[in-house]
Amino acid sequence: AGIVILGINHAFVVHWGLTTLAVTCFSLFVVSLGLWVGIKVETRAQLSILVWPIFIPLLFPMIIYLLGDLFPEILTRLIVVIPSATMLTVMGHAFAGSVTWGTCLLGLGWILACAGAALAATVWLVRRRDREAEGRARAREEAVSRRVSVSAANGSAGEEVARPGRAVTPSGRPLAAANTRSMTAAPARRRPSGIRIFGALVAKDMREAINNRLLLSILLGTAFVVLNGGALPLLIQARMKPTAIVYDEGRSTILRGLAGGGQFVVGLAESRQEMEEAVSEGLGTRLGLVLPGDFDARAGSGQVIELDGYIAHWADPEKVRQLTAMFEEQLGLATWGTVTIDLEGHQLYPTAGAGGLIGINLLTLVIAVSTLGIALVPLLLVEEKESHTLEAMLVSPARLTHIVLAKAAVGGVYCLLALAVVALFNATWIVHWDILLLAAALTVALVVGLGLLVGILADSPTSAAFWGGPLLLLLITSALVELWVVSGAPAIVRQIATWLPGLLMLNLFRLSAAGEVPATQLWPYAGALAGMAAFVYLLVGWRLQRWGR
Numbered sequence: 175a176g177i178v179i180l181g182i183n184h185a186f187v188v189h190w191g192l193t194t195l196a197v198t199c200f201s202l203f204v205v206s207l208g209l210w211v212g213i214k215v216e217t218r219a220q221l222s223i224l225v226w227p228i229f230i231p232l233l234f235p236m237i238i239y240l241l242g243d244l245f246p247e248i249l250t251r252l253i254v255v256i257p258s259a260t261m262l263t264v265m266g267h268a269f270a271g272s273v274t275w276g277t278c279l280l281g282l283g284w285i286l287a288c289a290g291a292a293l294a295a296t297v298w299l300v301r302r303r304d305r306e307a308e309g310r311a312r313a314r315e316e317a318v319s320r321r322v323s324v325s326a327a328n329g330s331a332g333e334e335v336a337r338p339g340r341a342v343t344p345s346g347r348p349l350a351a352a353n354t355r356s357m358t359a360a361p362a363r364r365r366p367s368g369i370r371i372f373g374a375l376v377a378k379d380m381r382e383a384i385n386n387r388l389l390l391s392i393l394l395g396t397a398f399v400v401l402n403g404g405a406l407p408l409l410i411q412a413r414m415k416p417t418a419i420v421y422d423e424g425r426s427t428i429l430r431g432l433a434g435g436g437q438f439v440v441g442l443a444e445s446r447q448e449m450e451e452a453v454s455e456g457l458g459t460r461l462g463l464v465l466p467g468d469f470d471a472r473a474g475s476g477q478v479i480e481l482d483g484y485i486a487h488w489a490d491p492e493k494v495r496q497l498t499a500m501f502e503e504q505l506g507l508a509t510w511g512t513v514t515i516d517l518e519g520h521q522l523y524p525t526a527g528a529g530g531l532i533g534i535n536l537l538t539l540v541i542a543v544s545t546l547g548i549a550l551v552p553l554l555l556v557e558e559k560e561s562h563t564l565e566a567m568l569v570s571p572a573r574l575t576h577i578v579l580a581k582a583a584v585g586g587v588y589c590l591l592a593l594a595v596v597a598l599f600n601a602t603w604i605v606h607w608d609i610l611l612l613a614a615a616l617t618v619a620l621v622v623g624l625g626l627l628v629g630i631l632a633d634s635p636t637s638a639a640f641w642g643g644p645l646l647l648l649l650i651t652s653a654l655v656e657l658w659v660v661s662g663a664p665a666i667v668r669q670i671a672t673w674l675p676g677l678l679m680l681n682l683f684r685l686s687a688a689g690e691v692p693a694t695q696l697w698p699y700a701g702a703l704a705g706m707a708a709f710v711y712l713l714v715g716w717r718l719q720r721w722g723r
Contacts, residue, residue: 176197176201180193180197186269187268187269188268188269188270188271189267189268189273192264192267192268192273192278193265193268195282196261196264196265196268196278196282196285199282199285199286199289200257200258200261200285202285202286202289203257203285203286203288203289203292206289206290206292206293206296207228207292209292209293209296210292210295210296210299211224211225211228213296213299213300213303214299231256232256232257232258233258235253235256235258235259236258236259236262238250238253238259239253239254239259239262239263240262255284257284257285257288260281260284260285261281261285263277263281264278264281264282264285371571371572371573371576372576372579372580372583375567375572375576375577375580376580376583376584378580379554379580379581379583379584380584380587382554382557414458415437415438415439416437416438416439416461416496416497416500416501417438417439417440417441417458417460417461418438418439418440418441418460418461418462418463418497418501419441419442419443419449419452419453419456419460419461419462419463420440420441420442420443420449420462420463420464420465421443421444421445421446421448421449421462421463421464421465422442422465422469423464423465423466423467423469424465424466424467424468424469424470426465426469426470427470428469428470428473428508428509429442429465429469429508431508432504432505432508438500438501438504446464449462449463449464449484450462450484450522451524451525453484453485453486453522454486454487454522454523454524454525454528455524455528455532455533459485459486459489459490459493459494459497460485460486460489460497461483461484461485461494461497461498461501461515462483462484462485462520462522463481463482463483463484463501463515464481464482464484465481466481469509472509472511473508473509473510473511474509474510474511475511476511477511478511478512478513478514479505479509479511479512479513479514480513480514480515480516481505481513481514481515481516482515482516482520483498483515483516483517483520484517484520484521484522485517485520485521485522486521486522486523487521487522487523487605487689488602488603494517498515498517501515502514502515522689523605523688523689523690524603524684524687524688524689525688525689525690526681526684526685526688526690526691526692526695527681527684528684528687528688532600532603532684532687533680533684535596535599535600535603536596536600536680536683536684536687537653537654537680538596539592539593539596539597539683540617540649540650540653540676540679540680540683541650541653542592542593542596543589543592543593543617543618543621544621544646544649544650544676544679545646546585546588546589546592546621547585547589547618547620547621547622547624547625548621548624548625548628548642548645548646548649549625549642549646550585550588550625551581551582551584551585551622551625551626551628551629552625552626552628552629552632552638552641552642553629553635553638554581554584554585554629555578555581555626555629555630555632556629556632556633556634556635556637556638558577559633559634560633560634564577574718574721575718578626578630578714578718581626581629582622582623582625582626585622585625585626586618586619586622589617589618589621589622590614590618593614593617593618597610600687603687604686604687605686605687605688605689606685606686606687606688606691607686609682609685609686609691609696610683610686612682612700613679613682613683613685613686613700616679616682616700616703616704616707617679617682617683617703619704619707620675620679620703620706620707620710621649623707623710623711623714624642624645624710625642626714627710627713627714627717628641628642628645630714630717630718630721631717648675648676649675649676649679650676651676652671652674652675652676652677653676653677653679653680654676655671655674655676655677656671656677673702675703675706678699678702678703678706679703681695681699682696682699682700682703685699
């Protein structure tokens with residue numbers, strides 16, 4: 175993995191010796207952790223539960239390190255002792271022009287020490303397991319020896335003679351007398367309705383999904399993705415400096431002098447459209463300004479300078495008032511006069527192809543829902559197959575269709591819960607809730623259908639991963655396709671990329687946050703997703719018929 179990643183980013187590597195040494199040391203560390211986990215766990219369910227408490231503490235310090243300006247300095251200094259964050263500091267030197275070898279060697283030594291500690295813990299665990307196994311073997315041998323000795327000493331005295339006329343078990347214990355009372359025939363019960371059967375199966379599957387450790391690990395992993403995508407923007411926004419995005423029509427020298435202030439941030443946009451996108455799609459509450467071409471000429475004239483100001487539709491009114499007052503004061507001081515900012519009727523809405531933070535959070539939503547649909551739903555079916563409860567349920571009044579629909583309903587509930595959490599974090603950005611509901615219904619229908627198809631094809635968690643992994647990768651990579659298909663790509667390539675399932679889902683969710691929704695995009699996107707979902711369910715029905723036969 176290290177070779178592949180470094181091969182892709184080879185142009186950025188400056189010190190190959192340090193890079194190779196760092197990757198090797200960190201690989202020893204994570205492999206040591208993997209050995210300890212492999213010795214510790216007995217089943218896949220235990221593995222899934224144990225991996226998250228190890229993985230998350232290694233991942234979060236890297237996020238804190240990369241976003242160091244948003245956290246207290248003492249925290250960013252302390253997290254460097256976590257080996258994953260130590261690895262980042264060393265790799266920072268490997269990509270830099272000069273190397274502080276003392277810091278790098280100290281960091282590599284610390285990573286190796288952590289790897290040694292993990293290996294020592296693994297060796298200790300293996301030896302303890304060996305001693306326990308030897309102790310159990312000796313105990314069994316001693317128990318067998320004692321039984322042989324007792325049997326030889328007592329001879330036939332230990333044998334029990336059954337009482338005449340009484341049935342006994344092979345060990346000599348009397349059996350209970352048979353109940354000779356006549357049994358009256360129970361009245362015939364009416365066959366339960368399909369709705370009652372379906373409801374009972376859904377309740378059973380919901381309960382088992384919560385209690386199943388393997389399924390619980392999938393839920394925990396998805397929850398981590400969802401909360402990470404929702405909580406980090408809130409943290410970043412809480413520590414943001416007051417920010418104004420300015421489109422300067424006359425390249426004002428006064429503005430460029432103002433941009434050096436340390437208590438606020440002034441960003442320069444090359445066009446009005448760029449300014450509007452930065453304000454409506456950016457992180458936190460930002461003030462958009464348009465400076466006229468004669469701004470510098472009017473400075474110091476004693477007249478009131480009125481500027482057009484713009485704000486996102488979801489911005490907090492109190493923060494808008496504070497931002498406006500502060501930048502009016504700062505611009506007034508810089509121009510030796512009075513500056514007012516007019517916000518009346520200047521609310522901005524994201525475009526249909528919203529990017530920035532809105533696009534990132536909606537991408538998180540697509541990834542979370544896709545993961546739950548394609549990972550959780552198949553395991554609900556595979557668990558029934560492995561435990562052989564599927565055959566028992568088919569003997570009951572439940573039919574195969576009831577069972578499969580119950581799995582789909584449970585998967586749909588969990589997908590909608592993940593979607594509701596992301597929508598809650600992004601509620602201020604949603605403009606069209608009806609489009610959001612439409613996008614949610616079509617997305618959940620498609621991913622749950624794919625999950626059912628994988629569950630029908632698979633017979634074990636391994637085969638479920640074999641079938642589901644490529645499908646999940648297809649959805650996620652097709653949602654990320656915009657990162658690779660640039661505007662300079664041929665038109666046919668960009669047109670094909672638009673109709674990939676992951677990007678279709680993302681674009682439909684984007685429309686729910688857009689100010690204007692082009693009908694030429696909404697209904698074709700919705701129709702394409704509905705058609706894909708219908709095709710998947712046709713495949714599910716066909717496989718069900720073959721499975722039933």
